[in-house]
Amino acid sequence: AQTVTQSQPEMSVQEAETVTLSCTYDTSESDYYLFWYKQPPSRQMILVIRQEAYKQQNATENRFSVNFQKAAKSFSLKISDSQLGDAAMYFCAYRNPNDMRFGAGTRLTVKP
Amino acid sequence: DVKVTQSSRYLVKRTGEKVFLECVQDMDHENMFWYRQDPGLGLRLIYFSYDVKMKEKGDIPEGYSVSREKKERFSLILESASTNQTSMYLCASSLSQGETQYFGPGTRLLVL
Numbered sequence: 001a002q003t004v005t006q007s008q009p010e011m012s013v014q015e016a017e018t019v020t021l022s023c024t025y026d027t028s029e030s031d032y033y034l035f036w037y038k039q040p041p042s043r044q045m046i047l048v049i050r051q052e053a054y055k056q057q058n059a060t061e062n063r064f065s066v067n068f069q070k071a072a073k074s075f076s077l078k079i080s081d082s083q084l085g086d087a088a089m090y091f092c093a094y095r096n097p098n099d100m101r102f103g104a105g106t107r108l109t110v111k112p
Numbered sequence: 113d114v115k116v117t118q119s120s121r122y123l124v125k126r127t128g129e130k131v132f133l134e135c136v137q138d139m140d141h142e143n144m145f146w147y148r149q150d151p152g153l154g155l156r157l158i159y160f161s162y163d164v165k166m167k168e169k170g171d172i173p174e175g176y177s178v179s180r181e182k183k184e185r186f187s188l189i190l191e192s193a194s195t196n197q198t199s200m201y202l203c204a205s206s207l208s209q210g211e212t213q214y215f216g217p218g219t220r221l222l223v224l
Contacts, residue, residue, distance in 0.1 A: 009152075033210045045202065045215040052210065091154060097209050100145065100170070102155040 004094050006103035013082045014111050020067075021077045021106045023092030030054075032096040034068065034075045039105075040088040048090070051075065084110050115139070116216040118203050124222045131190040133219050135203030142208060144186035146170075146178060149200040149218070161186055162209075193223045 003026045013019035025034070036048040051059045051068050058066050063080045079086055087110045092103040119134035137144065143162055147155040147170075157170030159178040167178050175197060179187045186205075190197055200220050204213040 004154075006154075035212070037213075037215075044217050045204075047212045050212060093155075093213075095209065098168075100157050100160065100213075102147075104152055104154040 004092055004101045004103040006090075006092055006106050008106045009104070010107045010109070012109040012111060013079070013086075015082055015084060017082055018078060018080045019082055019108065021079075021090050021092075021108070023075045023077070023103055025073050025075065025092070025094045025101075027073065027094065027096070029096045032094060034066075035093040035095070036064070036066070036075075036077045037091045037093060037102075038086075038088045039091065040085075045091070049077065079108075082110050084112060086110050116203060116205055116214050118201075118216040118219050120219050121217060122220050122222075124224065125190075125193050126224055127194060129190075129193050129223075131193050131221070131223075133188040133190075133201055133203075133221070135186045135188070135205075135216055136184055137186075137205040137214070138184065139205070139207070139214075140183065141205035141214075142183075143206045143213075144180065145204040145206075145213065146176075146186065146188045147202045147204065148172070148197075149202055155202065158188065193221075195223050197221065198223045 005024045032053045034051045038048045039045045065078045067076045089105045091105045094101045116137045145160040146158045161180045177189045203216040206213045
């Protein structure tokens with residue numbers, strides 16, 4: 001069975017600095033999708049960024065980018081120029097046609 | 113914007129009661145999902161559905177059932193609620209299997 005591991009339960013970053021959240025996954029599939037979702041306190045989960053496994057180019061969305069290492073099965077999220085509004089739980093997720101899995105989450109604190 | 117709504121934000125039930133959690137999406141999405149979210153465990157998939165009247169078990173289906181009679185509505189049923197089903201329940205929908213999931217606000221269920 002596929003698993004998704006987020007090894008950092010908590011992270012903190014100074015406002016305007018850069019932080020990287022780690023995610024590794026285990027799969028025998030070649031075709032799948034990877035996601036980072038953000039869940040602010042008491043608010044709905046929303047997508048941060050999405051990566052298709054067949055694409056070698058790392059996805060980017062404004063201040064958010066990923067480092068996708070397919071062979072290593074690693075999918076880290078980099079947040080640049082961190083803002084107070086980035087404080088949230090971040091979940092890494094994996095999807096193939098028959099399965100959907102989330103990591104346990106990383107709680108990010110942003111210090112002013 | 114996609115809107116996913118859940119019937120209740122907070123719910124308190126007694127052990128042994130039958131509990132219905134409803135989820136409605138307004139974007140004609142094919143896929144719908146039910147998760148439970150517990151601290152330190154992330155999101156765990158209970159059931160998902162690719163189409164009307166279709167359902168697939170996720171990781172933790174025991175004690176739960178689902179119903180999808182209409183495309184926009186996906187119901188989660190706790191046949192006989194137990195205290196270990198106290199949790200946050202999240203519903204999500206997506207257009208297709210590789211696309212972004214859109215989440216509802218969640219239902220926090222307390223079983224006494």
